[in-house]
Amino acid sequence: MNLTYTDAVAKETAPIFEILKDQYDPEYWETIAPYISEINRLKQEKNAVILAHNYMTPDIFHGVADIVGDSLALAREAAKTDADLIIQCGVHFMAETSKMLCMDKKVVIPDMKAGCSLAESITAADVKLLREKYPGVPIVTYVNTSAEVKAESDYCCTSGNAVQIVNALDSDTILMIPDQYLAQYTQGHTDKKILTWEGSCEVHEKFTAQDIIDFRERYEGVQVIAHPECPPEVLAEADFTGSTQQMIDFVEGEKPTRVVLIAECSMSDNIA
Template sequence: MNVISKENPDPVSLKEEIERLKQERDAIILAHNYQIPEVQDIADFIGDSLELARKAATLDNDVIVFCGVDFMAETAAILSPDKTVLLPAAEANCPMADMITAGELRVLKERFPDAAVVCYVNTTAEVKAESDICCTSSNAVKVVESLEEDRVIFVPDRNLGSYVARFTDKEILPWEGFCFVHDRITTLDVEEARRQHPDAEVLVHPECRAEVIDLADEVYSTSGMIKHVCTGPGKEYIIGTEIGILHRMKKDCPDKECYPLSPQAICTTMKKTDLSRVYNSLESLTPRIVVPEETADRARKAITRMLEVR
């Protein structure tokens, strides 16, 4: 067995030890598309929020190591209550998920009793427990259209809510939350990127502001972007989301050139996970994410209902 130096860990030794511990613990590593390259490279499965949720619901492994942010690991723990779910970077929170509380949502439900509640998967377990159904950026429109109600409380992302409103006749009541990474992308960023790469197609995430979406060629979730780039006829693409996705695009679509719409599109909490933390987490089986049973049972209904939407 290799000895890992905590002061200056060797990446090769870390990878070898992670592989050893995975076998020993019967563990699987899930990573979001925004994770750092080294973490993506040691993951067993990489995807967006919907893909990761679906994967977490079907795993047979005893241990799930979630390389992402807190709400993702919570979702995995809710879907697999008998599994040990680990979040290597315990402080990797999602700022947008913290922009609404269960108490605030209960007030909204009292104000609009005839409305269905759709919560973006980027929310806490407590908020999910107060919701009728969850959604992700890749299925938000389908989720809203699947509802019988004509009025929808949509939390917490105002930009995604605004995007969904373009494709439905339902009344969307959005909360004023936002993803700081996507919300700060501007029309000036789009104009500058097009100036530098005039032949490139602009793809943006639906968490972007409406005026940015209006200037884009296509709007996709992260996995939707990857599929479009890999299968599309174009050779150059400007990518309007967190820059971590560029690593996967380079691996999955090596014949395409992809440029960041904004080099400042960095989610600092997504970057908190590194190889050392993955190793330490597997070795100690901490930090473990556990959702209280009563909250998990209620939240599971909203998540499962989302997963049933096709």
């Protein structure tokens, strides 16, 4: 579909461009603005809502999304809408989670190949084997997993409530899957014994403590906030650790002059 940048499109999308003008030059904006306009028109026609994860690119996050947030928050908010169609801008497990909470709605994902290295690190068969290996041990599963894996688990948690979930359980030993780093982070905030799986996010595990040291040397007074999917040595160097929403709340609440987000790159663009 070839769409044209008209005066009407320019007027309609001007408020969005005002937000994004530091990230998109005018020439490129003229190529994407018509699509933003058409998507927003189709949403009205189809009675659809678009969910965009905090990691989405700014044109999606600010241009067409109706609801933004972390994966669980998106699904919860979607369940409150009267939309017939939910479009999930995120990875596959996010669309599954939305469908679980919106069984009466049609949920679609633009790219069926949109995957997550963490979610793909474990299968339902793996969970069954773990249950055999650790009989009686509660299995707490990160929501960044497939529906099949969740179905074999006892509890689900987010990066924001993992510590609270674990501390609320009546067991001295907990099996947390699949993120080894979230499990290690949780271990540092509980007296319970945490067993884990060697899964990880291929993005967050790339960061190192030296990266943070370098940032501090380069930008005097910078605040560093990191996601708990990062390795423990990275979290030890950070000023604050939290989920994507907790990171946003930190920036909005503390209003640091300079901040480095140890997370997906588009997130910093969206809250700049």
